[in-house]
Amino acid sequence: MAIPITRYEKRLLYYLRKSYAAPLVDTSLLEKAINEARMELAYYIMQIRPEFLGGIVRLDSYNTVPATPNNDANILAYDGTGIVPIVWFRFALPSNIVEVKNVLVNVGDTWVEARRTIGRYEMISSWGVYGRPTSYQPSYIFRADGNGQYFIDIAGVSADEPWRVEVWYVRRPLYLNHETDDVDTDLPDFCFDAICYRAMSYVFQYLRGPADDKAAIFLQLYNSWLNNVISRFAVWNLRSIDALSNQLRAEYNVGVDRDLRRLSPSHSAVRRED
C-alpha cells in the first residue's frame, strides 16, 4: 500500500521497450494510463473490500462554535406549535468521496447515528413533531454543489453546545503525479499487476485504438486477473453471508434473505437498513 508511481512506470516501460510504440510514449501518457487503471480497479475493490478505500473525517466544533449558525429559510419543520426554521451546519467533504456510509454525531458524552435524509423536501414533509431533528436524533443531507465539491448538512445540533461529527465514507483513489513522485497509498499491493495490465492496454489503445493486438493481449490479462481474483473474493463474501444466515437461523430462528447477497458486497449481512 505504498507503491510509488515510478514503480508502475518502470514496469510499463519494461513492457514497452521492444514495442513499436516505445518512441511515441512519454511520461504524461503513462501517468494518465496508470491513473485511469487505478480508478477503474478501485471500483471493483470498493465493492468487495471497501475497507481498503474507506475513510473517516472528523468534523470538530469543540473549539470553534460559530456564533451564528447557517440558517436556511427553505428548511422548515413543524414543532407542534408552528413552522420553524431548522438550524443546520455545513461541512466540506473530501473531493474524492464516493459515498457516505455512516454519520455519527457526538453531543455531550454519547455518539448517535444520524439519519440520512435525501433532500430538503423530505425534511419539510416527513419530519413531524416527533421526527424533527434533535441532538438525540440528528439528520444529515449529503450532496454536491455541482462544481465537484461535496458537502454535508447536519441538523439537530446547536451552536449552544460543542459537538463532533464523524463521517465514515468510501473514497476513490487520488491522482498520482509523476512530477511530485507521488506514492499510491490507496489501493492494496496485490493490485499492482492488474493496474499495470490495464494501464498497458490503455497505452496501446491511446496509440492505435482498441483493435491493437497488444492492447488485446493486456486487456485479456487484466480480465483474467479480475476473473481469478475479484470474482473469488466475491464468492467468499457470499459464503460468509450464507454462513451467517445459518448461524442466525440456528441461534435466533431468523434467516438472512439470500437475495440480500445482491445488495450486500460487504462481509456482514446484518445491516441496520435491512
Place this chain on the structure above:
Amino acid sequence: MAIPFQLTVDDVIRQVRSTLLDYTDLTDVTYYDVADLVDTAYRRVCLRLLPYIPHAFETQVAVSNGTQLPSDYVADVRCVVGSEEEGYVPARRVDIREWQMVMDASVISFVTHAGIHQPVYTIWNGYDTIVANLQQPATFSTTQADIGIALISSPRIYIAPPGSSGYLVYYSIPSQIPRDAGGGIDTLTLLPLVGEFHTLVVREVAYDVALYIGLDRKELYAIRQLLEMTYSTVVQAYSGTPLASHPIYGAEVGSNIVTQHVENRGDTNNSI
C-alpha cells in the same frame, strides 16, 4: 537428511531461461530484470492460489481497538477478543453501518449489544483528517476541498466493547523480496512457497519475460496456454475434483494425449 523443497530466486531465473530457450536466447533481458519480475510474479501466484489453499496464507496478529493492520493484509478470517486469564471469545464482524448501532446501549436491545461475551469488530480506514472548524459555503478554499489528501497506509481494526483486545487471523500475501541498499533483489532468498507450486511461478515469470522481450502473439499464446494448464491442474486438485476426472490428467483423456504425443513424434510405427 531430507529438506523441504524450496527454490531461491536464482533457481527460478535459471528455470525461466531454460523454459524460454525455444523462443529466445534472452540476450535482451538482464538477470536483475528477471529477478524483479520474480518478485511480483510469485505474489501473483499466491493471490491466485489463495481461494483454493487459504490455510497456507493465514497469519495472526495481536490487535486492539484502532490497530493499523499490516500491509500484507488481504482479508480477515476471524477475530478473537479477550485475554489469557479470562479466555477468548470469537468476535462477530459487523458492517460499519451496524457498528454504531451495536455500540449504543440506549437504542438497542441487550441481545445485539457489543458486550464482553459477544464482542464485535469492523475494519475501516481512518482517521485521515481532522477538520477543526466549521465550513461555510462561501469560504471553501482549495485546502479545505482537498482534505481527502491524506496518507493512509492500510486499514485499521475497530473492536468493541471499548478497551478490549485480542488476535486477528487474516489472509496475507507475502511482502516484497528483501532488497539491498541499491534496490537490487537478493537472489539467494528462498521463496516462501512449497515445491508443488514452483512450476506456476516459473511459468508466470516466463510469460512476463516474454511480454517484456516482445515475443509475437502466437508465441505468447503458447506460453500462456502452458501456464493456464498448470493453474487448471492445481485448481482442480484443490477444489475437490478428483484428479482422475481431470480433463487433461484424467485416466481416459490423459491417455489420449499421451498417445497423440507419441504419434506426433513419428516413432509409433517403429515401436509397433
